[in-house]
Each structure stands twice: as C-alpha cells, then as structure tokens.
Amino acid sequence: MGEQFLVQPMIVVFEYLRINNEQDVKMKKLGFAMMILSACLYQADAVTVSPDGKGDYKTIQEAINAAPDFNETPFVINVRPGTYKEVVRIPKNKSFVTLLGESAEKTIITFDNTAPKIAPDGKPFGTFRSATAFIDGSNFTADKITFENSAFRTGQALAVSISGDRAVFRRCRFIGWQDTVFTAGGREYFEDCYIDGACDFIFGGATAWFERCRIHCKGGGYITAASTDQKQPFGYVFSNCMISAELGVRFDLGRPWMAYASVIFLNTVMPPEVSGAGWNNWGNVENEKTARFAEYGSKTEKGQSLDVSKRVPWSKQLTEEEARQITVDKALGGTDKWNPVSAESALQAKQAVPAAASIILRAKDVAIKGKNARLENEGANIGFWTDTDTSFECQADVQPGTYLVKLHYALDAGQAGSEIQIKAGDSVLKLVPPATGGWQDVRSASFGEIEIKKEGKVSLCVSAISKKKDFILNLAAVTLIQKK
The missing domain is CATH 2.160.20.10 (Single-stranded right-handed beta-helix, Pectin lyase-like)
Structure with a gap:
C-alpha cells in the first residue's frame, strides 16, 4: 500500500525527551519506543490503482474493498490513467472514499449494463441495477474521473447511482444516453463537470x-x-x-x-x-x-x-x-x-x-463566399458544395484559449475524401471528414483543437483545400468548445 507517514508524532517524541531529561532513563527508553511505534502506525490512508499492475491494485473495486469500514477520514485511491471496465460498488460501510484521477479524459470507469439486459440472477437488471458505479457510502469524493455507461441507445443505462450523503464530484465526466446520472438521495455537489445524455x-x-x-x-x-x-x-x-x-x-x-x-x-x-x-x-x-x-x-x-x-x-x-x-x-x-x-x-x-464558452457557426448564419454552394432544408445545412472556390464565413466574439472543434455534417460514402480547412483568426485546422450514412445523415464528430490567442471579434471560415469527387460535403454547423 502507498502509505504516507506523517512527521507530527516524531516531533512529539523529541519534545518528550527534552522536557523529561530528569526522569528515569528506562522510562524514557520505553516511552521513546512506544512513540516510535505510534509514529509508524500513524499514516494517511492512500493507495494506488493502475491497470498495468504497477500500483497497489489493478482494479478500483479491489482498492475500495481495502478501505476501512465506517472510516472517519478520507481513504484516497489514486487512479492512474486507463480504462477500467468494471462495475464499481461503494457500499454504505465504506465512508470517506476518494477517487483521485489525473485526467478525466484518460481515467475512465465503464461498463455496459442496461435495464433489459439479463443479470446473473436470470432477471433483467432493470433501471436501478444497471449502473456502472454505485455510490452508497457517505462523504464520497471523485476528482478527474469519467463514469460511463457504454450501452448508449439500448434503454435505461446508468453511468452512476448516488445514494450516499455529502457526495462531491469535481472535474468529472458522466457519459451515457438515457438516465445517465441517478441522484437517488442525500446531498450532492458537482463542480466543473461534464454530463451528457x-x-x-x-x-x-x-x-x-x-x-x-x-x-x-x-x-x-x-x-x-x-x-x-x-x-x-x-x-x-x-x-x-x-x-x-x-x-x-x-x-x-x-x-x-x-x-x-x-x-x-x-x-x-x-x-x-x-x-x-x-x-x-x-x-x-x-x-x-x-x-x-x-x-x-x-x-x-x-x-x-x-x-x-x-x-x-x-x-x-x-x-x-x-x-x-x-x-x-x-x-x-x-x-x-x-x-x-x-x-x-x-x-x-x-x-x-x-x-466554458461555445461558439457555433451555423449554416443559416454564415455568409457564403462564392457561387458553388447553397442553403438547403430551410437553412438547416449548406449543400451542393461543388468547388474549392466557395467558403463560409462569420464573425464571433471569443475569449482566448484552446477550443475543441466539432463538425456537424453529412457525406455520402462515394464522395468522401475532400480536405477541409477551418480557420479561426490566425489558427488553422485541416481535416478529411469520413463518410456518414448518406447525404441526409447528419452526424457530429470532433477533429482536433484550435488555439485562439486574442480576445474579441474573430473571423471564422470553413473552406475546402481539395475536392475528391463531385461534391465536398453538406455542412450543418461547426462548433468550437472552449476547454477549461
């Protein structure tokens, strides 16, 4: 275990020797030995979980099981980056458990149970047994951890079920589709978190x-x-x-x-x-x-x-x-x-x-520069984009920072391969979007990050560097999401 020894008991030892120098030497030796023992036993509870076996445990559940029952001080579980495919249970007798990750994007607890899925007891899990993480112990804390139910579009599928009082989540992500976060009871606090569904x-x-x-x-x-x-x-x-x-x-x-x-x-x-x-x-x-x-x-x-x-x-x-x-x-x-x-x-x-700011370049709000594209579906998207001489521009008020770029588009498989450029101020991102399910199948995908260095109005432009076939793509929108 990754124990963290504290020095305060040793200070007490030397203070003891200083003020008792006139007492019996044997008593001093006995007292010294007892206090050294006390110092060795006085330690903060902290363990490390790592999927490569280089920590104290390989699974998060093993570390939770090692936490003292009905603890009154934090039991810290340092979770190293990795994808942990397991159902995690923090029972009522495991209080003050802390899961501390290094990066929510890289530290993921995931499973795929769903309400209709058959459980080991032969019955459907049902909504309330489908969670990836069950947090029933009080005073739980999680920082920089992703809780995910990867079943997605298969009915009710909880990423987390929380019934313990005084639960805190900071900089965590909760990923799911239906019933992602079940706040079953108690008091809960979420700070700088991402929740989707x-x-x-x-x-x-x-x-x-x-x-x-x-x-x-x-x-x-x-x-x-x-x-x-x-x-x-x-x-x-x-x-x-x-x-x-x-x-x-x-x-x-x-x-x-x-x-x-x-x-x-x-x-x-x-x-x-x-x-x-x-x-x-x-x-x-x-x-x-x-x-x-x-x-x-x-x-x-x-x-x-x-x-x-x-x-x-x-x-x-x-x-x-x-x-x-x-x-x-x-x-x-x-x-x-x-x-x-x-x-x-x-x-x-x-x-x-x-x-965090979100900037959306929507088809209906942009200026089409050129003649080889047009608005379709009552402004829902730009279609018939047939040449690299046509681009789409708008102005936006932005804060400096790093932005995740998402493209919302439709593209037939027979027309894929054109290279697109997204420009924000002086920053440029180039990408080759893969095909979606067809011209009417608008999908969203992230293609990288872009850096905006100055505050204020910035010109946003989408253009094509090259055209592979007859059409480039149908563009619905571009979203820039500021990273915290």
Missing part, C-alpha cells in the same frame, strides 16, 4: 447543486426528471452552467418524475435547441400545480438575455432578489452546515468567472 439523463430525488457544469444533449428528450420530495426546499440547482446540444436536437429542461419536482437554472447559457416552452408536464396537467421549475438570468450562447416569453405559464422566472437567496449553503447546508464549495470555486464565483 438524451432522455431524463439527470434524474432522482436528491438535493444536488451543479456549479459551472457543461450539460450536453445528444438526443431529443429532457435534461432532468426530478422526483423531489414535497418537504424538500430544493431539488436540482444549476448555477453558471452551460447547456449544449447536437445540431437539430430539440429538448426540454425537464419534466417532473414526481409531482413536486424542483429544478432551478441560474445564469445558465442555453442553445436555441432548448424548446420555447422549456418544460414538460409528463402528460399530467396535475403536475403543473405542484412542480417547482424556475429560471433566472438564462443566456444565449452569445451572452445575451434569452427570450423566455414562451415558457410554460406554470414555470417561474425568478427576480434578482429571489435568485440571490438561492445559495449552496441554503440548498446543501442541512443541520451539519455542510459546505462542499472548494476554495478555487469560491474564488472563481467571487471573480464571476464564466463557464
């Missing part, structure tokens, strides 16, 4: 605060399905978050799994893919009398105030004073005054640091 992918009855998180919708549906108890003052609070979506996807912010569902979005960036109504009653008008859905300061991707005039009348737009009263302390504090906000997060909140 398509339908009800954040759901449950816990009180959970999401600070500066990115919520990405991969398919049409609903972000939240809260089942907040009537007596709970808060359910989900999304603060300074950013919502993004695959092109053409339409979705609502949430629907009530139970009658008194509570969901609040504060100062959150929302794309045009969010429906005008914003919320859904789950087919039951009675839910409109009890559901607690609210927003304050919702913004467009360009930082402008979002038009919420078409929101369902039974949702609420908070006043500035009402929004000010919604704090982490009030939502999560409880009788034990729990405050999981990190010092870094508190400083960023004080300095009003915005969430």
